[in-house]
Structure formats: structure tokens, C-alpha cells
Amino acid sequence: MASYKAPVRDMRFILYDLLGADKRLCTLPGWGEFTADLIDPVLEEAGKICEEVLQPLNRSGDEEGCYIENGVVRTPKGFKEAYDAFTQGGWAALTCAPEDGGQGLPRTLGQMVQEMACSANMSLAIYAGLTQGAYAALRVHGSEELKRRYLPKLATGEWSGTMCLTEPHCGTDLGQIRTRAVPQPDGSYKITGTKIFISAGEHDLSRNIIHLVLARLPDAPKGIKGISLFLVPKLVPGADGNPGPRNSVTCASIEHKMGIKGSATCVMNFDEATGWLVGDVNKGMRAMFRMMNEARLAVGVQGMALGEAAYQGAVSYARDRLQGRALDKPRYPDKPADPILVHPDVRRMLLTARAYVEGARALAATISLKMDEASRSEDEEFKQEAEDLAAVMTPIIKALFTDIGFDVANIGVQVFGGHGYIREHGMEQYVRDARITQLYEGTNGVQALDLIGRKMSANGGRVLRRFFHPVEAFLKDHESDGDMADFVQPLAKAFGRLQQASVAIAFQGLKNPMDAAAGATEYLRLFGLVALGHQWALMAKTAQAKLAAGADGDEGFYKAKLATARFYMQRILPQTGALLSVVGAGGKAAAEFDDAQF
């Protein structure tokens, strides 16, 4: 059975060595205490609860799943106690505002705790994660009255939240939403319709469930411009703020899924349920997009987190499993066979996993630290820059991290050989759990279209340049740095390809948007691989500096970073060449295929 150790060592490397977050966060207003002295125990304690409370329920939660008992959705045994321990320990409220009862931590740290929770037990982590999304949307767009009533309950996880977007006939194309909202004399609305795929739509973990629901007013314009957002509680709070009478929102059924079986995915019926408007009439998509962007970043982290868990399982098996001999000479002649860790193809798999996961973790932290700084900055230009960077990286983090998360989960199974296919070892669960991350919160194809559509063209390419300029500057600064040549040269080559591909997509888009869209997925991957390559070059530089300065007695760690960086440059980054070719080819071959012949 799989176990899990929170990768605190790597997180500290990223926070302190790579980013200097311990120096940067504590200079921000209100975060003076965020030095290593506070960060270290947060990481350690979060690791402990994830390892000891969440992870032991991961397999059993998958086997048991959720079920409906007398009309009540039941989560697997132990989930309630674990959820309580997690929320009562303040781990769900980590980044929520102190005035709402949250811990007020930077997102950089919150994201690392989220990673740990998802590695340990993604199904369980989802309940808390969605609540955070609902909290964030309400905090920005909700009326004072709604905020006062709901934020403190959501912040702590005492009540949980959902996002109700999808309907049976529409997911990506939300303009087709049919759920109706009819205004009432008291300022509330009656909401009627069916929503599907509602994660945590109904369950037994929290006292109340707060649904954020997209619906259409009677006189709303057609399509996406006629959608408003509503808050619909499961139990309508009374004047005292406590949950009151049951609202007419019910769970019709739960889905039987490939994975995340401990997470209840519900069909929700709203039958003249009482709700309140969040934000402006017909501007529901704006509020929802805020929630969705948060969710997309979070889903990217889920992918990375499952990759980490699978990597750890694979390493432990590769050390223990004795099979065959190294091709040059036996490495452990006293044993009946060498551990499979010695075989080059197994090392290829493990290092691929490691290079993806650690690169992703560094990139995610880089972006979130920037967002943290922007959140406390008065400098409008800096804020805009951070917002732009987050905007361009959101689809990349969502799609790339979940694609590589799925790949790494599969590597985990592959290292186990046939044993990886057996449920009791826990490796195949990572594959099944990871598969959803490529689908929900906008499929990865939709992310790619967001990148080449909205993000690429936004403000004359300004958003894109927020990524391009720092990479260019880095390459220029290190072009004659001999020690860095192994990293800078491959990165420069890959970056050149990204530039070419960007030009190709832009030209295709001018001529025929269908042509640009045909290469969107490959373009996003090319972009993402360059972004990870940039992180690996930065990490290599950091590791070199640490080694030169004595490495604080942890030479092995920094040498491993350098070796992984080299592996990334030599064995993963070359994919960019093929991706550029494919982007350049455009969509003609696919477009000329006759629909009837599929």
C-alpha cells in the first residue's frame, strides 16, 4: 500500500533558495512574521496531518466510495473525522482573511499545503478546495450582507461550498444554460433547474452547503451575456446566522466515476430554491471566472500533487524490487538480483517524473509568490504585471500540470509492472484520480484555446510578454556563463522555438482562426515545457551557487537538482522541436477530412 511523505525539503529549497520567499514575504504589509521561523513549522505540521490523517483514508475511500443512504449522501468511513481535524486545525482556512476567521497566510504557502492534501487524499481535499473557491468569489463579488452571513462559515470550512455551472446539455458552452432565476419581492430569487457534475454537491461532512449557481433571469439576453450568479444555501440561515429550514435543492443522484470516488459528484435539482444574487445581473460569468481561475490553478496543483504521490510510490518500489542485473555489472552482487532502480529505463521513468513534478512545483510557487506580492502592493504597474503573468500561466498550469500529472501517475504504474495494475498497491488509483484533472474546470483543449485566443491577443500581446521578457533577460544575462551553458543553451533553443510557434499561431489566427486552433494543444505544451525549462535553469543556477557556498552539508540534494536539471534539458525539452513542427503545419489536413468519413 502506498505511503506518502510531504516533500518539505523540496518546498524549502523552492521557497528559500530559489525564490527567497522568506525574505520577500516578510517585507509585505501584514506579513512581517513570514520568515522561515514561521514557514517551516507550517510546512511540517501540514505534512504531518496529510501523512497521518488524510493519506491513510485514500485507498479505503476509493474502495468504499460515496453512496446515498435514505436520501443522504454518505462519504467513506473516516472522512468526516478527517475533514473535521483538517478544518478545525485551520488547514482549510489557511489563506482566508483573518477578519473572516481565516489564517491569512500567503497563497504561496496555501498552495503547498493544498499540494500535500491532494497527494495524500485528493477526494477528501476536494471538499475543502471547492469551499475556498466559493469563498474567494463571494468575497470579491458578494454584497456586504452575503459576505457577513457566509464568509466566516466558509472560511473555516464549517460550511462548504460548490460551483454549479454544468447542465446536462452544456458544459464548455455555458451560453446554453437553462436554469432560471425569478426575482421575488423580498429581493431574493427562486432558482429552478438541473445541474450536473457538482463536486461536493451533497455530503455529510459540513453542517451546511453553499451553492454558487449560474442561472438566467426571465428577461436575460441570450447566451453568455444573460447569465447571473446566485448563492443558494442548502439550509437557509436564520437571523441568528445558524442553519435554518431546508431549501428546495436536492441531490437526485451521484455519479459512478473512474476515480475520485470518495468525492461526491452530484446531480443537483433546484426546484424554486431560494437564492440571492452575487454581483451584478447578467454579469455572472465575471464572478464565475474569478472562481474558475482559482479553480484552474488549484486543479493544476492537483495534477502535480498526484504526480508527486505516484513518484514516491514508484521510487519505493524501485528500491525494493529485485529483478535482473544492471547491464554492465551487478550492483548488489550479494542480493539475488539488483533492485530495478539500477535499470536505465526505470531511471528514465523516475527522473522524468521528478523533473516534471519538481519543475511544476517551482513554477507554481513562482507565480503564486508574485500574486502574493501583488495582493499587498500599491504599485499599479507591478499589480498589472502580476495579474498578466497569472492570466497567461493559468491555462498552462491547468493543462500542462494535469497532463504531466497523468503521465507521471502512469509512470508510477509502469515502474510497478503488473503489480501496478492491482488495486491493493494503490498505484492505479493515482491514474484514475488524475484523469479527472484533465477534464474538469475546462478540458485541457479548452485551456489551449484560452491561451491562443484570449491570452495571446490580450492587450496587443502584453500578457504574453510578461513571460517572454524575463526569460529573454535571463538568457541574455547568462549567454556567456560557461557553468550554465548546459542549461542555457537548450533553453535558448527551446525558447526560440516558442517564439517561432507564437508567430506562426498569430499569423494563422489572422488568416483563419480554425488553423491556429488546430495547433493550440501543442502550442500550450511547448509553452509549458519552456516555462518548466526556465525554472530548471534557475534551479540549476541556485544549486550551483549553494554548492559553491558549501551546500549547508546537503551536497547530495543540490547535486541531484543539477542532475535532474540536466536530464530535463537533454531528455524532455527536445519535445519542443516536434511541437513547433506540428504547430507550423496548421490545421489543413484535419479540416479537409470529410465529416461523413469519421
Place this chain on the structure above:
Amino acid sequence: MASYKAPVRDMRFILYDLLGADKRLCTLPGWGEFTADLIDPVLEEAGKICEEVLQPLNRSGDEEGCYIENGVVRTPKGFKEAYDAFTQGGWAALTCAPEDGGQGLPRTLGQMVQEMACSANMSLAIYAGLTQGAYAALRVHGSEELKRRYLPKLATGEWSGTMCLTEPHCGTDLGQIRTRAVPQPDGSYKITGTKIFISAGEHDLSRNIIHLVLARLPDAPKGIKGISLFLVPKLVPGADGNPGPRNSVTCASIEHKMGIKGSATCVMNFDEATGWLVGDVNKGMRAMFRMMNEARLAVGVQGMALGEAAYQGAVSYARDRLQGRALDKPRYPDKPADPILVHPDVRRMLLTARAYVEGARALAATISLKMDEASRSEDEEFKQEAEDLAAVMTPIIKALFTDIGFDVANIGVQVFGGHGYIREHGMEQYVRDARITQLYEGTNGVQALDLIGRKMSANGGRVLRRFFHPVEAFLKDHESDGDMADFVQPLAKAFGRLQQASVAIAFQGLKNPMDAAAGATEYLRLFGLVALGHQWALMAKTAQAKLAAGADGDEGFYKAKLATARFYMQRILPQTGALLSVVGAGGKAAAEFDDAQF
């Protein structure tokens, strides 16, 4: 719920248009009747039983799985009746010798029927498939007495077969096998040991189960050279040939797996079970390799088959699901939205699936037809050539077809979006079922090592040249064929990369085998993509010729072939560039990573 239509049209294209199998088979001794007049009804009828009898049990078989009831392994409801219909119809005995009660069909046809069965219901098809492997091994290596007693029962599927190789502590490294065989005065052996992962080890489909078991004699040399093969029946046949007393071989438990849940994967205990030697003492691996090579080709076909099934599901959903509008202009303005088939990213996915599956089908048929011709040929040189070609293509078909099968199964899910994750739609089952094909019969990493180890160096590269020379000749023949330039030029480029990669691997191997092994997986994929590229170029040429000759009123079909060929060349074959880079990089980065740091 998924449905399935046997791809008879494409099979006929491959057999008649591409390969001229209808002209070639009927010139072979004993196969005079194998013209289109016989082949067509075989394909049609096989398609029918797969579509109507096997496929409807695919989902229910997955949901129900196998279970042990009062010590008996039960298969899912309906499996017994379907198995009986399939075997009694002669579909399991298709390629077995007529003297054993088989149909004596060429393997080219048998393989296509196998594909259909696996697309329709892989779990069920496995039972019949393993029997064919046991039959083939016994037919070549068994004594006359064993053959007389067992072959007719296996050929018809009345009795089923297994391969018992893996033990708890060894899978790939069979030299560690501990199962013992003690000779008895009557010439039989007492077999004792535990075997795991035994597909169809115990079940309720056939009257008797014949195990082929690897075991070690008391005085056998250590390692792989001390392994012998034994036949161990579940019920020992009496003098009349009917199943007699129960042998002391029992199923201790069945595995709970990610997929192929309708296929019973058993832990088998042999407790002084009576068995008989197959082939020579200590030469068990030779016989087992024959069986395993058959099985590896069959597993490759399984991967392709699941890809076909997933592709069909995805196409049907992409036609029905209305979501968004084509980016240039609405294609179906009368509908509330366009079908997602119009979106370039969806077309990318569908054509990727199609290009892989159809290319794989053509390659598999090309190789099996060559094997069929060799099996009836007196020409030793031709036989050797066919054997060499099969030898080099076996690891490629196993690993490439299962990797792309898994990828295509995932494409199927991705086209469905969130709905792909829901069990009732049947798409996620293809992913779970396909995952095993990359693991069993030698993981795909082991296939890659077989390619660069055994196959590449065999007979001074002669085996490799059986593939290289025809491709070279094709390229030379068409170098100035303007109509074929779109196909020949990309193929020539990719083939050049394969040649360079082959040289690189050969040099690395001379210096340090660990270095060559580090790029084995990428080398195999590069090789496989070129092999599919060759098939697509040949298919493009065939389609052009058919179109020039009037296309028999089926212009759409041949134009679709050309478009898919173009798609393959422009959007898939470029991967070869990145693969060459990675092969060229060697294994240094991974080797220098300190074991303790994983």
C-alpha cells in the same frame, strides 16, 4: 453506452487494396479457397458475433467482475453463454489446424477476428486468446502423446489454456523461478509452487483448464538455463480422453484490478500437482518464448483494438454533442450549437486516433501475411526473411500498439469531456482495460530492451535490415514521384532519423550498454512511428491509385485515407525529431543521479 461496429470496410481495404491478400493467400498450398469470396463472409460473420454477442457484455462484465463463490471462480453473467457461442461457432479455433478440429485459417484473418473480439469485449476475448497460445506452444514442443490428448480440446476451446510464468518475487527476471518439478517413476512430474497473475487460471467457462507451467527440476542449473516447461491439467484426463480426477492445482485468490475485470487473474497454488514435460529438460524458456512471442503480437492487437473501440465511441459523441460554434462561422446554424466535431482540437484528437489505429492495423496485417506466406513456403530464404521481420516487429507491435492504444483510449475519454469520466458511458473502461496491455507479456520497457538488445544485434544486423531495406527501396522508387511527395518526403526525413538513431544506439552499446538502454524506449517509439509512416505512405499510394481508377464508387473512403495519411505525416511523424535527440543524449544524466537522492 458504447456500441461497436466491426471495421470491415477498413479491413477489406487493407487486405485487398493495400496487400492484395485475396490474390496472395489463394496461391498458397492448402489455401486455394481464400479469395474475397471466402474472406468477406468470415469478416462479416465475425463482426456480427462480436457486435451482437460479445460487446453487449462488456460494460456489465466490468461492473460485475469475477468472484469466488464456494471455492469456484465465477465469470460475469452471460460470459459462459457468449464463450460457448464464440467457441462453438469456431471463432476461437480459427487458425488452429484442421487435423486438430480447427478451421485452418491464415493468421492474417485470425488476427482481424481477434481485433474485433478485443474491441467488443477484451476481458472475454482473453480466455480464448490464451488458449490459442497454449495450443501453439504445445503443437510445436509437445510429445505426440500430449498433442494427441490435448490439442483437439484446446483447438476448439472446449478446454482452455494458461501460461504460468510469474511468481510473487519474479516476473521479468524468470531466472529466479522457484516452482519445483520432481520426476516420478511413471514419467510424470510433481509440480509445487505458487504462480501469480495467471489470466484465466480458474473460471467457469470451459470443462477443463490446461496450465503450461515453468518450473525447475531438482538438479537444474541456476537461473534461466534451469527452467523447464510442464503441462498441468486442472482435471487429469482418463484413458478415454475425458476429464478425470481433480489435480492438486487450486486458485488461492483472484486479483482486484484496475480493469479487465471480467477476466479472472488468479493466484495459483500447485501442491505436488501432476504434470508432464513439454519439450526438453531445461529448455522451457524456448517453448515459452514461442508462446510469449505469439502473446506479444496478440497483446499489441489488443491495444489497437481498444483504440478502435474508443475511437468509435468518440466519433459518435462528437457528432451528437452540440457545444459552441466553429471559430470561423457556424456550421449548423439551425441547431442551438455546432456538434463538437467541427472544432479543430476535437478533429485533432479524432484524426490522431484514426491515424494510429489504421496505421497499426495495416502494419499488423502486413507482418501476419508475410508470416502466413512463410508458413506455407518451401523457400528457406523467404522463410528466414519472414521470421526475421516478425522478430524485429514483435517488440514494436507489442509496445507501440499498446502505448498508442492507451493514448487513443484516453483521447476517447477526452472527447467526451467530463462525461468520459462517468462509468455508464463506457469510455473510461477502455482506458482501464488498455492499461494492462502496456504491462503484461513483458512491460513495454522490456520490449524496448529486447529490440535494442536481442533484435538489433542479431546476425550482424540482418534482422533489422529486413525492415530497413524495403523502406529504402520504397523511398528510392518514389523519390521523384511528385504525387507522392507529401508522403515520401516526411517519411524519408523520419527514416533518416531512424538510421541515425540506430547508429547512435549501436555505438552507445559498444561503449556502455547502460547508455544504449537509457534511450531504448524512445528508440522503439521512433522505429514504430517510421513503420507506421511507411504504412501510411503505402496506403496513400494505394488510395491514389484507387481514386485514379474510379474508386469503385467509394471516393469518400479513399479521400479520407489520403487526408489521414497527410495528417500522420504532418502532425505525428515530427515526433521522430525529438526522439532522435533524446536517443542521442544517452544515459549520462540519469546515471549520474545518486541512488540515495531518489
